[in-house]
Amino acid sequence: MKIIDFTEEYGKEYFCCLEDWSEEMKEAGDHKENWYNKMKDKGLGVKLAVDDNGKIGGMIQYLPVEQSFIEGKNLYFIHCIWVHGYKKGRGNFQKRGMGKALLKAAEDDVKSKGVKGIAAWGISLPFWMKASWFKKHGYKKVDKDRGTVLLWKPFTENAVPPKWIKQKKKPELVPGKVTVTSFINGWCPAQNIVYERAKRAASEFGDKVVFQEINTMDRDVFLEWGMVDGLFIDNKSVRTGPPPSYDKIKKKIKKRVKKL
Ligand SMILES: CC(C)(COP(=O)(O)OP(=O)(O)OC[C@H]1O[C@@H](n2cnc3c(N)ncnc32)[C@H](O)[C@@H]1OP(=O)(O)O)[C@@H](O)C(=O)NCCC(=O)NCCS
Incomplete structure (x- = not known):
């Protein structure tokens, strides 16, 4: 070796x-x-x-x-x-x-x-x-x-x-819509999968869902949030390790859409 x-x-x-x-x-x-x-x-x-x-x-x-x-x-x-x-x-x-x-x-x-x-x-x-x-x-x-x-x-x-640098703020929500916020940095493919799945799942609900991407490869952006990777549906954090399936993410978004 x-x-x-x-x-x-x-x-x-x-x-x-x-x-x-x-x-x-x-x-x-x-x-x-x-x-x-x-x-x-x-x-x-x-x-x-x-x-x-x-x-x-x-x-x-x-x-x-x-x-x-x-x-x-x-x-x-x-x-x-x-x-x-x-x-x-x-x-x-x-x-x-x-x-x-x-x-x-x-x-x-x-x-x-x-x-x-x-x-x-x-x-x-x-x-x-x-x-x-x-x-x-x-x-x-x-x-x-x-x-x-x-x-x-x-x-x-x-x-x-x-x-550690800890989380500093939560995503801002768009009134009248479900807000899906995905933090992406790039360093970890498992987290990149979560981002891709969330983006795809959010797009299935048309204008009922707003998808926000926060790119933390820019360190100033990371420092502003104190989060490197992560997923929020409205202001609820979704566990991303191991990556939730596409269906699971979609179901969570759907649940929130029904409450609009
Ligand atoms: C932690 C990790 C890096 C260790 O790698 P590894 O190559 O298995 O480590 P080593 O071989 O150096 O040591 C592990 C064990 O194997 C033993 N070992 C090493 N060479 C050996 C050999 N030739 N024969 C038998 N055992 C051996 C070591 O003594 C050690 O035993 P211990 O754990 O009881 O102390 C690996 O398990 C791993 O990748 N885990 C997941 C990490 C992960 O999730 N990474 C992603 C984070 S972003």
């Missing part, structure tokens, strides 16, 4: 988070590629883990904290680490050391850029991106927002701990 730098020849795999085999992923559009194209000149690091047969099994992506969705100084932030764990498609690559090697490669890379530490997010419950996995690798919890934990590993004694 080896860790390599991402180059655009691997775009087919990377832009869909190694799920090029998945039908669902086809709904994610080209948002991650657009995000990559914007962030590659802003310090984005992407590394891939390749097995001895040349198959890509894992990826990590990290950005200077100033470009991320947390608050901090002179740090990097890991947006995502993913070692393909499904049997379907390319197969399960987990528990072979790819995760550990990717994390080390990212840490070595950012240390060489002279930053004072690296941060990551995780879930306190034992599913999806487990905070405990980072703890095992020397990361310490610094902040929490409901079940989502912010962790970090300082490299120097004078490093300043990062903080």
Whole structure:
């Protein structure tokens, strides 16, 4: 197994988070590629883990904290680490050391850029991106927002701990209509799927539903809202991880339309 730098020849795999085999992923559009194209000149690091047969099994992506969705100084932030764990498609690559090697490669890379530490997010419950996995690798919890934990590993004694940026406001509603508000950033195909589904579902109700897109790839927009991804139907937040199905989103909109 080896860790390599991402180059655009691997775009087919990377832009869909190694799920090029998945039908669902086809709904994610080209948002991650657009995000990559914007962030590659802003310090984005992407590394891939390749097995001895040349198959890509894992990826990590990290950005200077100033470009991320947390608050901090002179740090990097890991947006995502993913070692393909499904049997379907390319197969399960987990528990072979790819995760550990990717994390080390990212840490070595950012240390060489002279930053004072690296941060990551995780879930306190034992599913999806487990905070405990980072703890095992020397990361310490610094902040929490409901079940989502912010962790970090300082490299120097004078490093300043990062903080979550929390939601600052709720979408404005259009009187007499159902308002569907979708926040889109691009970094996560699962969230991009939610955006695409919500947009499509909203369009089925004609002028009864207003669809508002809030593009948080622009960091000032993100800072104004304190939300990077998310979906609201009127002022009710819809859970987006894992992505709700198209039918589920449509049903929720329909319920509100009936109340108009
Ligand atoms: C967390 C994650 C990155 C770890 O990747 P991984 O490649 O499985 O990690 P590693 O192989 O380095 O370590 C995992 C375990 O495998 C074990 N392991 C490593 N090499 C091994 C080997 N050759 N044989 C057996 N076990 C091995 C490690 O000891 C470790 O065990 P532990 O968990 O009991 O400590 C991966 O599980 C993952 O992608 N999870 C989902 C994350 C996610 O949701 N990402 C999206 C966020 S946006």
